[in-house]
Amino acid sequence: MSQVKYYYDQDTLSYRKIEPTKGKKARNIVLFLLSSVLFAFLGLTLLLNTNLFRTPKELTQARELKNFELQYQLMNRKMNQMEKVLENIAERDNTLYRVYFEANPIPEEQRRAGFGGINRYKSLEGFDNSGMIINTSKRIDVLSKQLVVQSKSLDEIKLLAEDKEKLLLAIPAIQPVQNRDLKRMASGYGMRMHPILKYRKMHKGMDFTAPRGAAIYATGDGVIKRAVRSSTFGNLIIIDHGFGYETYYAHLSKYEVKKGQKVTRGDIIGYVGNTGLSAGPHLHYEVHKNGKAINPINFYHADLTPEEYEIMLGKSVIENISLD
Structure with a gap:
């Protein structure tokens, strides 16, 4: 029940009821509606960000998403280790193996060359975790290319080693008469x-x-x-x-x-x-x-x-x- 307001009329020496004008009534109605909409929006937002009204399927998907994020973090840690190991192998390859077998070292820019041309990660854009997924995909691609380069280098070293062994056996190295x-x-x-x-x-x-x-x-x-x-x-x-x-x-x-x-x-x-x-x-x-x-x-x-x-x-x- 709405509150009734009065004012004191000095002419009649009595209290008279305040009657709201039509404009004020309209304004009050508008304010009420706006408040209701605001509170409804805030309530809906709050409900959507809590587990109170989530379906079992949504809860399962949320858990899976958290699990995927954790897996990506673990994968990136493993890739950090792989990158360090590959750097060590590449350094020994250039400064030891290829030097010993008189082969030119592989330039760093060739080992770390990127992927030019079209955006190969466009299909991964537009998701909540697109940045993390694209970054991880790029690292995997770069690691894969470095592994291919290193594998080819070791194949070449293997052939050079075989030739070196054959060369050492072939070179005249003893007296022909005892x-x-x-x-x-x-x-x-x-x-x-x-x-x-x-x-x-x-x-x-x-x-x-x-x-x-x-x-x-x-x-x-x-x-x-x-x-x-x-x-x-x-x-x-x-x-x-x-x-x-x-x-x-x-x-x-x-x-x-x-x-x-x-x-x-x-x-x-x-x-x-x-x-x-x-x-x-x-x-x-x-x-x-x-x-x-x-x-x-x-x-x-x-x-x-x-x-x-x-x-x-x-x-x-x-x-x-x-x-x-």
Whole structure:
């Protein structure tokens, strides 16, 4: 019931009832309606943000959403760890593995290159947690690309390692005649007087004097390229070691291999002789790299002590008469 208001009339000396005007009534009605709407809005907002009037399905969805948010947080922590591990692997790859195998390091911008072009995350926009979802998706994509780059790099390192192992086995690294069979190292690499032609000419290898029939060994892994009789070199064996290396074994009494046969370092391939233009039983030994004869003195690191190598090096530089 609305409250009735009165005022004192001095003319009649009595209280008279206050009658509201039509405008005031309208204003009161409008104020009442606006207040009702405001309170209804506030009440609805309050109800919508509490669990009092949520359906079981809505409550389940809310719990699932909280669970997904927690899973995303855990996933981002794991990605932080993965990024640190991948950084460590990439650093070792560039500063250790690729350096050892003489491969160029992979530039950082190539490892961390982004994804240009269209917005690949547009379908993830417009959700309550779009920012978190897009950021996590980007990190996963970048990590995936880095893993692909690193995987390809390790595949390359594996091939380089296999080639390095083959190279180490292929490079001539031992004397072709054992020390117990050697009488002396007759002549080294360089200009020498030829014993038969009687003029100075380039001696492209080293001469090892040894008894006729002493074993001659392959100085590195390879394939027999030639096993023939030559007017100059006599019985000659040429081994193709790959990687640009070849070795020549000349003046043999006989050879024990044939063209196309695979040999490994230390295999007996023939025997010391005196065939061709030769002044006595010996082995003439040459090392070629990319078709050019080089000094064999640099290729005995596998079976000579430093002292023995120094002795051989001193004898090899003496200009004497060669045996072929």
